[in-house]
Amino acid sequence: MAPSLRSYLSGLTSRSNGSIEHQIDQPFNQVKxxxxxxxxxxxxxxxxxxxxxxxxxxxxxxxxxxxxxxxxxxxxxxxxxxxxxxxxxxxxxxxxxxxxxxxxxxxxxxxxxxxxxxxxxxxxxxxxxxxxxxxxxxxxxxxxxxxxxxxxxxxxxxxxxxxxxxxxxxxxxxxxxxxxxxxxxxxxxxxxxxxxxxxxxxxxxxxxxxxxxxxxxxxxxxxxxxxxxxxxxxxxxxxxxxxxxxxxxxxxxxxxxxxxxxxxxxxxxxxxxxxxxxxxxxxxxxxxxxxxxxxxxxxxxxxxxxxxxxxxxxxxxxxxxxxxxxxxxxxxxxxxxxxxxxxxxxxxxxELRNDEMRWKEEMLRQYKANDAAQVSSQSTMTRDTDSTTLNELDITAQQMSGQQYPEILYPYMLSVYPGTPRLRGAEEGVTSSAIELGRCSPNSFDLGVDAYSMKTRGLHRARSAER
Structure with missing residues (x-):
């Protein structure tokens, strides 16, 4: 084989090997x-x-x-x-x-x-x-x-x-x-x-x-x-x-x-x-x-x-x-x-079992009795209050717009003002104790001066007529 041909083939082989090595190394170089x-x-x-x-x-x-x-x-x-x-x-x-x-x-x-x-x-x-x-x-x-x-x-x-x-x-x-x-x-x-x-x-x-x-x-x-x-x-x-x-x-x-x-x-x-x-x-x-x-x-x-x-x-x-x-x-x-x-x-x-239902009804009865006793006690206090006290409360209410109502008037709020939240008893299927549960505490109502004054004046006129 002629020397020139031998050198040509040798160069071709080296370039081929270098190209292959380059193709193999290029991805790894990118990763590195x-x-x-x-x-x-x-x-x-x-x-x-x-x-x-x-x-x-x-x-x-x-x-x-x-x-x-x-x-x-x-x-x-x-x-x-x-x-x-x-x-x-x-x-x-x-x-x-x-x-x-x-x-x-x-x-x-x-x-x-x-x-x-x-x-x-x-x-x-x-x-x-x-x-x-x-x-x-x-x-x-x-x-x-x-x-x-x-x-x-x-x-x-x-x-x-x-x-x-x-x-x-x-x-x-x-x-x-x-x-x-x-x-x-x-x-x-x-x-x-x-x-x-x-x-x-x-x-x-x-x-x-x-x-x-x-x-x-x-x-x-x-x-x-x-x-x-x-x-x-x-x-x-x-x-x-x-x-x-x-x-x-x-x-x-x-x-x-x-x-x-x-x-x-x-x-x-x-x-x-x-x-x-x-x-x-x-x-x-x-x-x-x-x-x-x-x-x-x-x-x-x-x-x-x-x-x-x-x-x-x-x-x-x-x-x-x-x-x-x-x-x-x-x-x-x-x-x-x-x-x-x-x-x-x-x-x-x-559904509750019999003993569970009895306990629930007993609790509701007890809370309802507490409500009734509380209302009765407040009604007695109200009956012993004279008309002078009611007039004083009416004047005070007009000076206390937006403040809480006295406990003494709570029983009448329930009957005179329909929008008042009422005590809930057993017949409504929920707990109801006003004092124990804090649902309808006598001190918790804020009905406004107009309803308050109207109610107290109506009570005063009713008491005067009875006398």
């Missing part, structure tokens, strides 16, 4: 480059986890402008999902993740809980575990000295603070080592945007939107029939109305300021996403920062917390638990009259 500096994946992971961010905000927001929710991957997705929400029903809070019911002891009404916060409290409650106990009822008293809507700082709060500080510290490493301050800029601006999202005032308005109570109220919250726990909360006059909070955010909670702020934040998050895409080196630091923030968001969104961490400050008074559900309800009725009877339709929706 991606693992060495995963900047391409950063812009993608920014779009996942929006639901987790929303739940973390729902659990952590407060009247304070600081929210312990760290910057993470899901903020861009959350920002855009919030735009569709504010243009819809206008709310920021997510739907409850636990199906629960609130029962009012005074009225006997049961309503589904539409408040995310109350639903989470029901979900997180863990009664003492005992295999011999079928139902546990825990009695609480709302603390008047600690206002609703000011959460206590727990371990989850301080974890959020610690993670934010750690993220800033990690972002400073490439700046110190390589004078690359872009990761710090990305982390700092992301943290500022996250804090701005949590500082929107509508969060607090949606979470604690109940009105104030004019008298003591007791409610029960539970997951319903089949649940092993019930929480009974008694709130004094002037406290937050848990029935209002359970109904969910009011329609007027939506504000134009929230809509504008949401749109502006979404636009800024897009700018932030473009900045992340431009990161050409030290991307692993940003990945670590985002992963750390995502872990904190997951913990804040799903961790079990006490009611005080959600802004409801309750003091536990007593726990009732018996081997049988009905026995537990009977014991609860002794502690707080009306609780057992109000929960009876929840845990026993069908």
């Amino acid at each position: 480059a991606q693992w060495r500096n995963p900047n391409d994946i950063l812009s993608i992971v920014q779009l996942i986890g929006g639901d987790t961010v929303q739940t973390a905000l729902a659990a952590s927001t407060s009247p304070s402008y600081f929210t312990p929710v760290a910057f993470s991957f899901g903020w861009v997705a959350y920002a855009f999902s919030t735009i569709s929400t504010v243009f819809g029903d206008g709310t920021l809070m997510p739907l409850p993740d636990c199906s629960a019911t609130l029962i009012s002891i005074r009225s006997g009404y049961a309503r589904p809980i539409k408040s995310w916060v109350l639903g989470r409290i029901v979900r997180d409650y863990e009664p003492p575990r005992d295999k011999d106990k079928s139902l546990t009822i825990t009695f609480y008293r709302a603390l008047p000295e600690k206002p609703v809507g000011v959460p206590d700082r727990d371990a989850i709060y301080f974890l959020g603070v610690a993670v934010i500080i750690m993220q800033i510290g990690i972002a400073c490493i490439p700046g110190v080592l390589d004078e690359n301050w872009v990761p710090l800029i990305i982390t700092f601006t992301g943290t500022i945007l996250a804090q701005a999202s949590g500082a929107i005032r509508q969060w607090s308005e949606e979470k604690w939107n109940g009105g104030k109570l004019s008298r003591e109220e007791t409610v029960c919250i539970t997951q319903g029939n089949g649940s092993r726990s019930v929480q009974v909360i008694t709130t004094q006059s002037g406290g937050h109305n848990l029935e209002h909070i359970a109904a969910g955010p009011l329609p007027d909670v939506k504000s134009r300021a929230t809509t504008v702020a949401t749109i502006m934040l979404a636009a800024l998050w897009v700018v932030h996403l473009i900045t992340v895409e431009s990161l050409s080196s030290d991307a692993w630091y940003s990945v670590a920062i985002g992963a750390l923030g995502m872990l904190q968001n997951i913990i804040a969104a799903g961790a079990k917390r006490s009611p005080s961490a959600f802004g409801f400050h309750w003091e536990m008074v007593e726990i009732v638990s018996k081997p049988k559900v009905f026995k537990t309800l009977q014991e609860a009725e002794k502690i707080k009259p009306g609780v057992g009877l109000a929960l009876l339709p929840v845990f026993f929706p069908g």
Whole structure:
């Protein structure tokens, strides 16, 4: 073979081998480059986890402008999902993740809980575990000295603070080592945007939107029939109305300021996403920062917390638990009259047995007798009151518009003013004790000056005619 031909074939073979090696090495080189500096994946992971961010905000927001929710991957997705929400029903809070019911002891009404916060409290409650106990009822008293809507700082709060500080510290490493301050800029601006999202005032308005109570109220919250726990909360006059909070955010909670702020934040998050895409080196630091923030968001969104961490400050008074559900309800009725009877339709929706029915009828008879005795006692007091006292009461009433009525006039309110809430007896199928249950306490009516004055003047004329 000629030397020239031999050299030609040798060169062809070497080029062929090099081409094959190049084709084999090229994909692996791309993989190695991606693992060495995963900047391409950063812009993608920014779009996942929006639901987790929303739940973390729902659990952590407060009247304070600081929210312990760290910057993470899901903020861009959350920002855009919030735009569709504010243009819809206008709310920021997510739907409850636990199906629960609130029962009012005074009225006997049961309503589904539409408040995310109350639903989470029901979900997180863990009664003492005992295999011999079928139902546990825990009695609480709302603390008047600690206002609703000011959460206590727990371990989850301080974890959020610690993670934010750690993220800033990690972002400073490439700046110190390589004078690359872009990761710090990305982390700092992301943290500022996250804090701005949590500082929107509508969060607090949606979470604690109940009105104030004019008298003591007791409610029960539970997951319903089949649940092993019930929480009974008694709130004094002037406290937050848990029935209002359970109904969910009011329609007027939506504000134009929230809509504008949401749109502006979404636009800024897009700018932030473009900045992340431009990161050409030290991307692993940003990945670590985002992963750390995502872990904190997951913990804040799903961790079990006490009611005080959600802004409801309750003091536990007593726990009732018996081997049988009905026995537990009977014991609860002794502690707080009306609780057992109000929960009876929840845990026993069908027909009662003979002994259970006898107990229910006996309780209703007893409460009706107490009502009758109370009304009779007040009627006797009224008969002993002369016309001068009635005239003085009439004058006082005209000076006390919107205030509570004296107990002495309560029996006549029931007959003179048809709109007055009446004491409920056994024939209506509900508990009725005005004094024990607090349903229709003589001090609890606020009928207005006109009805009050008309009634007292009518009584005065009737007494004068009899004399």
